[in-house]
Amino acid sequence: MSIKKLAGQTVWYGIPRIVSRFLNFGVSLLGFQLFDPNGSYPYTQIYAVIPFLTVVYTYGLETSFFRFAQTHDRQKLFNTLNISIWISTILLTVLLLAFKGPLTDFIEMKKYPEFVTWMIWIVFFDTLYTIPLAKLRLEERPRKYAFVNVFSVLLNIAIVLFFFYVARPAHEAGENSLLALLYNPRIGIGYFIIANLIASGVTLLLLYKEFTSFKFEFDTRLWKEVLHYSYPLIIVGFGGMINEMLSRVIYRKVLTESATQAEFELGVFGANYKLAVLITIFIQIFRMAAEPFFFNQSRSEGAQKMYARVTKLFTIACCFMFLVISLFLESWKGLIASKHPEYAKGIHIVPILAMGSIFLGIYYNLSIWYKLTNKNMMGAYVTIGGAIITIVLNIALIPEFHYTGAAWATFVCYAFMMVVSYVQGQKHYPIPYAKKKLITYLVIVTLLYVIHEFLITRNIPAKAAYFPYVYYGSSLLFLGLFTLLIVKVEKREMQKMPFIGKYFA
Template identity: 30%
Template structure:
């Protein structure tokens, strides 16, 4: 259990800081949805979708390469310096290409290249991409060298600066949505300076072409894999944007614009942040953890135990958000005269359980990746995530014209679910781990059944939605905890 305690400790450090950071950052959601209409917020969603897609090209899979080979502390300075110089060159080259094609690309993002404000948004997008790419490996070094508290403080600093600048630029200077991107850029630049200071000793390393070739060989599969992952995360916005007014009216019976649909979808998507947060903070601790444990003889047993504890936490989040989502969005926000999500966006709440389920599957994917990393079988990742992207495209094309936002959310579930199950099969060939997949599916089915039956149960018993939600939450966890944590002898696994 000692290794699991170390994993829990690191998860809590990353997790608490991430929870605080996400909570503070999440205050921007009611702030933005209360001030900007869904059409304008739809543009924000499209630009950040593009940032997510392009970020994969800017980082070139180097974070994973550094986490894999940075364990060799004798060569780490040369490794660090080589990667950073390569990322700077790659970033400048891609930035130049983006500037050359600004006019056609701006149209895809609902930006006008000839508009000064929207032109600045495009330039800020490039700036955010370049600055964040240069920070990715220094942050990986903080994780690898177990400086979790430094990592946490810098992430919190980013959020504090970002939120503060949003308030100043929008409320004091009366900026529009461009304030969101300017605040992000300045916060990222400030944090980049901070993380550079903490890793300055590693810049003394010399350039090594041999190291770079090794890093690229390991990291290149993460480029198509990362692109496919971002396709799964963001392509649905562009499919929703392509809906015609006739299709929108047929689905919703209202004369909404496509940008309006994207804005509603983008706002409700953020409610899945609770599950995404769990997966992200777990991943932050999980990757360095399983690399440190990889040589231990009982590593597969430990990895299986970690997966079961993860499922208990994921079930609690799924139930907590899925059963009480209508109460969550109606929470009043002090001083803003609005609720957590403005009422104009509530028409998209039905997608939230689907997205929570999708991120739960993403958590499975993170767990199953251990054997792939340890045995250096990363080439499989490109194929698996490519399959996920293909499913995303096919299901989005098939369902969005019929179901709209719900179709996009279902596509995300099918994509992540398929990726997780295929990775499980591949990873088991690389390293046999007793994950207990049948029990994990049992926990997921119990939680999903509770959430999607809540309305029916409320009608049957005549209780308030909150009382029914509390009852289903408790009953579900009573079933899920022993299912995941008890072995056949009735002892804690």
């Protein structure tokens, strides 16, 4: 598989995924428009916990499916892993529902215990279609994959709009109708969770062909091999979720302010975290196509050079995204703070989180070494180290610096994981990364943001009539300068690129 094919796969996985994630992003922004920070904090809390549960429910089987599909009978593997995940999902769901009370207390959701129940069922449905979706990716069927994802998101959005723009007006008008009865003001932002639950359940129906294609054939020996490979990935995944989500899960526990203030800050933190997620969306899209690509490419001659090239192009793309986010913060601010200006109090953490997300994306590229060499425990150790840093820094920084401290904890954690993974990877699976060049690009975009922030944003009154012209003009200038740099330095690389290469010939 070539870079051109990877690009094509990324487009097929990417465009629908971009559409899906941006639609999800938009619907979450709707939540920030409808509810102030205190009203939106339950949404932030629930969606900080879901990734933790997902790691436990899936226990690394998705990556294992790609890995073992290269050496084992794919149908037998598909059958075995499907049976495994069905049984474990049912057992875990029963267990969580039985101990829902302690879970609700732990995640500070005592006011909304029903939200926790809905959360558990969301994870239940999402887990069941993990392997069928992985099968679509492995078989390079991105059209079906795209349809399933986009339909699910559109259904989710339609349900949200129904509750807030059809049922709620009927309720507020005092109508004596079924529509009016469908809306309960106490649930509030919980309707976003209900919509997600319904969409997740319906998605299973869209994959009925994939579900009916598996037989009740369970290979115990193969299952044990897979678990031996995947159990370190549980540690990797769980550690990754600690690094990404812990700050929001424990925020109320470590902050010394009142509960109301903590809820307010958590709502602000969650809203601004959403803006940094724009880079994370790209990273997730890239991983959709890259993970099977990396495994398929592993037996090819010159695989290491291919990995190095992919990482360079990935980093350049992330640098552009960082500049678009950080140099145009005034525009992004309007997405979350147009109705509730208090959300804008946390806008300064977005560039910190965005650069941290880039480090995480580079780490994902670097981590291919331990997956290909069957040294998953090494990856687990790196993630554990990052998790320890996350825990310590969040506990130390949040009481003093609030969500700014949480943002820096994320930044430091991902920087650590990126550096350690690179150093260890070069020992066990050397790849000729363009290290100096990539570090230079990351430093340049950081300096461009810092210069823009201190020379423009902090020295020109925001209320001045000429502020928008200077602000956006300088933003476009800095973005253009970086573009010229890349075009000049990477001209040969650009000429090799599919679709756009002809413009650099």
